[in-house]
Amino acid sequence: MNCLNCTNANCLVKRSCFPLIQKDYPLNINTINCKKGQTFILEGSPVYGLFFIRKGIVKVSATGYQGKEQILRFAGAGEILGHRGYGTEEVYRISATTMGESVICHISNQDLQQLFRDYPNFTYNMMRFYAEELNRSDTKVRKLAQMTVREKVIDTILYINRKFGQVNQLLSLTLSRKEIADFAGTTDEQVIRTISSLKKEKLLISKGRKIGIPDIDRLKKEIAEHNFFLDA
DNA sequence: GCATTAATTGGTC
């Protein structure tokens, strides 16, 4: 597989290096076709390059004490994975699992170094990406520490909406209650209770296991005191 | 349809 016929305009490699990359440029992209629920980066395994999502949605998580899962973020097409391990770390500190059918691109450490040398624009864009990531993880810490459970659940739902949107008034990415809890840093029972009271307040609707937001601005108001880092 | 998994509810600490 190579990047020439890739249609993913969001990809950082494509954006930064094309149309410069020619047919004979020695770049080896491994593409991995994944079904739902496949873990293609495993916490603790040696770092062997960077991953880019070509298609699909991936959850990034780390395992804590007694196997407790903390979901750190969800990533969509064009986003970068495994970057924190690159350079300094010898093993990945996160796992990455597909939420649905996905296509993942992988670039080896060697090819990556070559790209960094050949395409300063790519290097610069990567640096900007790292800076943004640092900001996001910073705000994530503050949210976990300062928000109430109710606020964290609302924030999680708004985050999913912001990132992946709604279809027919329902969030297009369906998370289990436990996944919401693992992202928000609470338990699935708390999530269930919060969601059901939000439904009573008409701030949320649901069909089966899917959740919808009837009025996004009204829901945003619920966490307005934390507006400071709403967009993270 | 049945078996498995997820959601919900109630109770205890």
Next chain:
DNA sequence: GACCAATTAATGC
């Protein structure tokens, strides 16, 4: 607000 247990709903095969 977490953890546990019991019940009920949803989903996969």
